[in-house]
Amino acid sequence: ARRPWIRKIWTDHVDPISGEALSPEDYPKFKGRMEDNWHLTEVQKKRMRTMYGGQSRYARQELDAEDVAVEGVAFESFSEAVHVRYPPPSLQWKRRGVAGIDFGATSPTAMYELGLDENNKIWALREFYKRDADDYDWVGTAIDWKMKLIVCDPSRSDKDIYRLQNLYGINLMRAPHKQFDVRVRLMRSLLLVGEDGEPGMYITPDCVNLRYEIPNLAFDSPRGQEFTTDRWESGALDHGFDGFCYGAQELIDMPMDWETPTVVEHGVLA
Structure with a gap:
C-alpha cells in the first residue's frame, strides 16, 4: 500500500x-x-x-536500504514469485523452436528460446546474452538450440536478412511490428494475471538478464518533466526485453488497439 x-x-x-x-x-x-x-x-x-x-x-x-522510487516504472506487475519458474515436465507444447533476437554491436546481443504451451502461455526458456557477439556466436547457439525460426529487429534490411540466411542456412525473419509502444503493450499484457489465476508469460531462472531488465525498465522523464511513454530513461538496459518481444510477436495474436501504457508517477516500493 x-x-x-x-x-x-x-x-x-x-x-x-x-x-x-x-x-x-x-x-x-x-x-x-x-x-x-x-x-x-x-x-x-x-x-x-x-x-x-x-x-x-x-x-x-x-538489501541496500536505499530509497528507491517507482516513478516511471513500466512493468510494475512483474514478480519473481509469479513469473519466474521452470516448466513442469508434464507440460505440453503447442509450439517450440522459435527464438527472438536483438542484435547488438558494442551493446549486448540478446536471444531467447521461446515456447507456447498448451494453455497459450509464452515461456522464455533459454537465454543468450553477450556483448561484442559476432554472427558465429549467436548462430552457433541457435543451431545448438535447434531453432526453426529466429525473429529479429524489424529494422534489419532485406539484404542483410538474405545474406544471413544464405550464409548460415538459418530461417530468419523480421518481427511484424517495430513500434516501441507495441512492445511495451505486449509485455504489459503478458505480465497480467488473468481469470485463470496465471499470467500470460513465464521466464525460467536461466534467463538472468531478462529477469533483471523487466522490473528495472522505466520511462524517461526529461529534466523533471512529465514521463514520456515513447522511450526508456537514459542508460536503460532493454536488449533482453526487445529480443523477447520480437520472438513473442510470432507466438501471439497481437490486437493493435490495446490501451496506451499508463505510468506510475508517484510512490515508493514498500
Whole structure:
C-alpha cells in the first residue's frame, strides 16, 4: 500500500501535513546493508542477492536500504514469485523452436528460446546474452538450440536478412511490428494475471538478464518533466526485453488497439 507520509518525511524531508521543511533530526535513518550482516554466511548473502535480482530496484531497497522510487516504472506487475519458474515436465507444447533476437554491436546481443504451451502461455526458456557477439556466436547457439525460426529487429534490411540466411542456412525473419509502444503493450499484457489465476508469460531462472531488465525498465522523464511513454530513461538496459518481444510477436495474436501504457508517477516500493 502507498504510504506518502513515509516518502514526505524520509525522502522529501518535509512535514506531511504542513509541507514545511524538516531539520535532519526530524528524519533519523539507520541504514544497514545485507552484506554487512555478520550472522549470514557468504553463500547465504550470494543466494539472497540473486533472489532479489542483483542490483534491481527491489534489491537496492530491501538489501541496500536505499530509497528507491517507482516513478516511471513500466512493468510494475512483474514478480519473481509469479513469473519466474521452470516448466513442469508434464507440460505440453503447442509450439517450440522459435527464438527472438536483438542484435547488438558494442551493446549486448540478446536471444531467447521461446515456447507456447498448451494453455497459450509464452515461456522464455533459454537465454543468450553477450556483448561484442559476432554472427558465429549467436548462430552457433541457435543451431545448438535447434531453432526453426529466429525473429529479429524489424529494422534489419532485406539484404542483410538474405545474406544471413544464405550464409548460415538459418530461417530468419523480421518481427511484424517495430513500434516501441507495441512492445511495451505486449509485455504489459503478458505480465497480467488473468481469470485463470496465471499470467500470460513465464521466464525460467536461466534467463538472468531478462529477469533483471523487466522490473528495472522505466520511462524517461526529461529534466523533471512529465514521463514520456515513447522511450526508456537514459542508460536503460532493454536488449533482453526487445529480443523477447520480437520472438513473442510470432507466438501471439497481437490486437493493435490495446490501451496506451499508463505510468506510475508517484510512490515508493514498500
